Amino acid sequence: MAASSFPFNAEALLVQSLTDYAIYMLDPEGHILSWNPGGQRIKGYTDAEVIGHHFSQFYTEDDVRRGEPQRGLATARSEGRFEAEGWRVRKDGSQFRANIVIDPIWQDGELMGFVKVTKDVTERFKAQTRLQEAERTLAQSQKIHAIGQLTLGIAHDFNNVLAVVTASLDLIARTSSEERRQQLVDAAQKAAHRGSMLSRQMLAFARGQNLSPANLDVNELIRASIEVYRRAAGAIATCTLDLVDGDPVAYVDGARFEAALMNLVANARDAMTAQGSIVIATRVVQPADGVHPDLQPGRRYLYITVTDDGPGMGEEVRLRAMEPFFTTKDVGRGSGLGLSQVFGFASQSGGFASIHSEPGAGTRVTIAVPVVE
Ligand SMILES: Nc1ncnc2c1ncn2[C@@H]1O[C@H](COP(=O)(O)OP(=O)(O)OP(=O)(O)O)[C@@H](O)[C@H]1O
Numbered sequence: 001m002a003a004s005s006f007p008f009n010a011e012a013l014l015v016q017s018l019t020d021y022a023i024y025m026l027d028p029e030g031h032i033l034s035w036n037p038g039g040q041r042i043k044g045y046t047d048a049e050v051i052g053h054h055f056s057q058f059y060t061e062d063d064v065r066r067g068e069p070q071r072g073l074a075t076a077r078s079e080g081r082f083e084a085e086g087w088r089v090r091k092d093g094s095q096f097r098a099n100i101v102i103d104p105i106w107q108d109g110e111l112m113g114f115v116k117v118t119k120d121v122t123e124r125f126k127a128q129t130r131l132q133e134a135e136r137t138l139a140q141s142q143k144i145h146a147i148g149q150l151t152l153g154i155a156h157d158f159n160n161v162l163a164v165v166t167a168s169l170d171l172i173a174r175t176s177s178e179e180r181r182q183q184l185v186d187a188a189q190k191a192a193h194r195g196s197m198l199s200r201q202m203l204a205f206a207r208g209q210n211l212s213p214a215n216l217d218v219n220e221l222i223r224a225s226i227e228v229y230r231r232a233a234g235a236i237a238t239c240t241l242d243l244v245d246g247d248p249v250a251y252v253d254g255a256r257f258e259a260a261l262m263n264l265v266a267n268a269r270d271a272m273t274a275q276g277s278i279v280i281a282t283r284v285v286q287p288a289d290g291v292h293p294d295l296q297p298g299r300r301y302l303y304i305t306v307t308d309d310g311p312g313m314g315e316e317v318r319l320r321a322m323e324p325f326f327t328t329k330d331v332g333r334g335s336g337l338g339l340s341q342v343f344g345f346a347s348q349s350g351g352f353a354s355i356h357s358e359p360g361a362g363t364r365v366t367i368a369v370p371v372v373e
Pocket residue numbers: 263267268271308310311312313317321322326327328329333334335336337338339340363
């Protein structure tokens with residue numbers, strides 16, 4: 001069967017004029033029967049160079065070894081269509097990101113061949129990758145920003161630690177009582193221990209050890225950075241934990257998770273006008289269908305909530321709070337990106353985020369991510 005035996009001239013014209021798509025026909029074994037200018041533009045071969053050849057020449061060596069070309073044809077044949085995205089090879093050996101569709105052509109119950117459509121999606125793929133990188137960098141720089149804000153409090157804390165250590169050493173030098181000496185040594189050791197805990201936690205937080213998703217024990221992640229959240233809560237708010245038993249696991253990016261919690265704690269602190277409390281809690285929940293449009297029915301979710309007893313939000317603020325750049329704070333005090341980072345983190349982790357808040361009744365922000373069973 002040759003391409004010209006197909007009885008559609010208008011269609012042939014259309015196929016010839018499409019240059020963003022490589023559209024060509026294959027015989028039942030996968031040999032190329034026709035070629036269009038899009039194929040030449042994307043892959044670099046003229047029709048004389050490819051017609052009669054096997055279409056696996058466009059695949060990478062690895063894909064050929066894995067039997068990808070045959071798998072595409074077999075799936076198209078048995079299921080009526082094959083769709084995939086992957087790397088393909090041009091004539092000059094360079095690679096491009098391809099979105100491909102293979103459709104079988106049947107005539108009177110006999111397989112005549114296949115139509116294959118390839119679209120070059122390299123630009124889109126690169127843009128997506130760049131976006132993901134930018135988001136990572138943003139999460140990381142938000143954390144560094146937070147660390148900057150914390151520095152003052154930490155310096156104060158380290159001063160206290162050092163004051164205890166130096167005072168103890170001074171007194172040890174002067175005392176003659178063995179019992180008193182022992183007490184002073186204990187006090188100095190405790191203070192030094194506290195200092196080293198503090199610096200370890202700060203370092204772990206600033207480094208953001210996990211920069212890509214992994215199966216993580218979320219309770220452990222929260223416990224490991226509680227000192228940092230306490231410090232972010234500042235003098236105006238206490239920050240306590242209420243973590244579910246069983247240490248559930250979720251597939252999340254640890255650094256972005258910590259940045260999200262940090263944003264929530266900072267928001268609660270910023271909202272407080274009088275002494276208040278912030279509670280970070282985790283719960284495993286099987287939400288009712290329809291609770292959220294992005295809910296995957298039947299799955300269990302880990303709810304991470306940050307609840308404060310601050311002034312809460314009015315309806316119009318609550319509805320817009322997750323919008324990027326929405327802020328009610330003065331210039332320089334808020335960029336309006338905190339909650340949109342929380343929202344982005346939750347949805348990119350396969351979950352969702354929501355805000356419950358009423359004026360005078362405090363605020364609860366929930367991050368829900370699927371539990372890894
Ligand atoms: N816990 C809260 N209590 C009361 N209002 C809140 C709370 N959290 C957020 N908001 C409101 O939602 C707005 C948006 O919050 P978001 O974290 O996105 O930005 P921001 O805190 O203003 O700035 P940024 O976090 O970028 O420094 C806040 O300006 C505030 O009005």
